[in-house]
Amino acid sequence: MQRLDGVSPVPADLAGGIVALGNFDGFHLGHQAVVGAAVSRARAEGRPALVATFDPHPIRLFKPDAAPFRLTTLDQRERLFAEAGVDAMVVFGFDTALAALSAQEFVEQRLLGALRVGGVVTGEDFTFGRGRSGTVATLREWGRRQGFSAETVAPVTLDGEPVSSSRIRAALIAGNPREAARLLTRPFAIEGRVQHGDKLGRTIGYPTANLDMGHYLRPAYGIYAVRGTLDDGRVLDGAANLGIRPSFDPPKELLEPHFFDFAGDLYGRTLSVALIEYLRPEAKFDTLDALIAQMDGDCARARDILARA
Numbered sequence: 305m306q307r308l309d310g311v312s313p314v315p316a317d318l319a320g321g322i323v324a325l326g327n328f329d330g331f332h333l334g335h336q337a338v339v340g341a342a343v344s345r346a347r348a349e350g351r352p353a354l355v356a357t358f359d360p361h362p363i364r365l366f367k368p369d370a371a372p373f374r375l376t377t378l379d380q381r382e383r384l385f386a387e388a389g390v391d392a393m394v395v396f397g398f399d400t401a402l403a404a405l406s407a408q409e410f411v412e413q414r415l416l417g418a419l420r421v422g423g424v425v426t427g428e429d430f431t432f433g434r435g436r437s438g439t440v441a442t443l444r445e446w447g448r449r450q451g452f453s454a455e456t457v458a459p460v461t462l463d464g465e466p467v468s469s470s471r472i473r474a475a476l477i478a479g480n481p482r483e484a485a486r487l488l489t490r491p492f493a494i495e496g497r498v499q500h501g502d503k504l505g506r507t508i509g510y511p512t513a514n515l516d517m518g519h520y521l522r523p524a525y526g527i528y529a530v531r532g533t534l535d536d537g538r539v540l541d542g543a544a545n546l547g548i549r550p551s552f553d554p555p556k557e558l559l560e561p562h563f564f565d566f567a568g569d570l571y572g573r574t575l576s577v578a579l580i581e582y583l584r585p586e587a588k589f590d591t592l593d594a595l596i597a598q599m600d601g602d603c604a605r606a607r608d609i610l611a612r613a
Contacts, residue, residue, distance in 0.1 A: 306391070308392055310356065313417070318352045319422075320421070321391070321420075322345045323355070323356050323394070323419055324341070324343075325426045326356075329361060329374060329375050329376055331376060332469065332489070333489060334427065336388065336489065337457050338426065339385065339390065340388065341425050341457050342354075345423060347389075349422070353389060354392045354419070355392075356393075356394040357381060357394070357396070365400070373521050374520055394419060406437065407432055408433070409433070424443060424453070425457060427456065427457055440456050479526060479582040481582060485580075491579055498514060499515070510562045512560035513562075513563070514558050515558065515575065523546060524585070526582055527546075528580065528582055528606075529542075529543055530544045530561050530580060532561055532576065532578070533575070533578070534575060535574040540564070543561070544579075562603070583606065
């Protein structure tokens with residue numbers, strides 16, 4: 305799986321490829337349909353299959369103060385694309401220069417000049433170019449003129465509503481990770497490097513691995529049953545606090561998973577934490593004993609949920 309910058313010409317073995325074009329944050333059912341169509345067409349025509357995504361998200365350029373909203377990092381998307389059979393991921397760095405390109409310039413400079421596309425697959429609502437002036441209709445017309453195919457994929461619906469990143473974000477903010485997982489086809493997972501904390505958890509028998517939330521969407525604060533995956537592939541069950549730890553001072557926003565029956569050193573390692581089920585909101589306890597009793601109950605409940613997951 306190669307990662308390309310979207311500016312430099314693609315290697316010769318990737319020229320003439322079928323490119324799935326979109327943001328694909330989350331890589332949910334709808335995104336999977338677009339990428340799947342591109343891969344199927346590429347295989348049928350003996351061409352390479354590529355996915356072109358944007359980073360940072362365009363919203364970050366136009367609304368720099370927007371609250372964090374990402375569902376996946378580039379590294380997560382790259383792995384998901386590879387699992388879908390894609391040969392290369394193209395990352396269009398979304399900056400003022402890219403935003404200033406007209407729709408025609410984007411087609412000529414990026415799709416034809418850099419990617420040398422043989423075909424493009426998008427969702428039906430895809431827009432591009434300065435002022436979002438390019439549509440799937442104009443893309444199809446430029447393809448006809450320039451000799452590349454342009455195909456669209458209809459939205460995927462569940463329960464009569466389109467699957468979308470906005471719908472997934474709403475489920476997570478509402479404390480419903482199971483609904484988000486249904487739309488994503490996998491649990492929502494936060495990935496990062498384990499950092500040193502104040503080590504309060506270990507003093508009460510609940511050591512945690514601390515992860516900064518970074519640019520990820522903030523799901524509902526509270527306690528979750530979680531499943532962690534280490535950088536060596538090991539999978540660990542646990543319970544996590546996501547939020548600001550109201551029982552401790554000073555408040556600090558973190559994802560703090562405690563993994564059952566695990567005593568290893570995780571500092572500095574990359575860890576992915578999947579939110580399986582929301583157990584309860586954060587709460588402040590008057591005594592340490594009350595906090596420990598609640599944590600005992602949370603962990604017992606999380607063990608039972610994960611044993612059945």
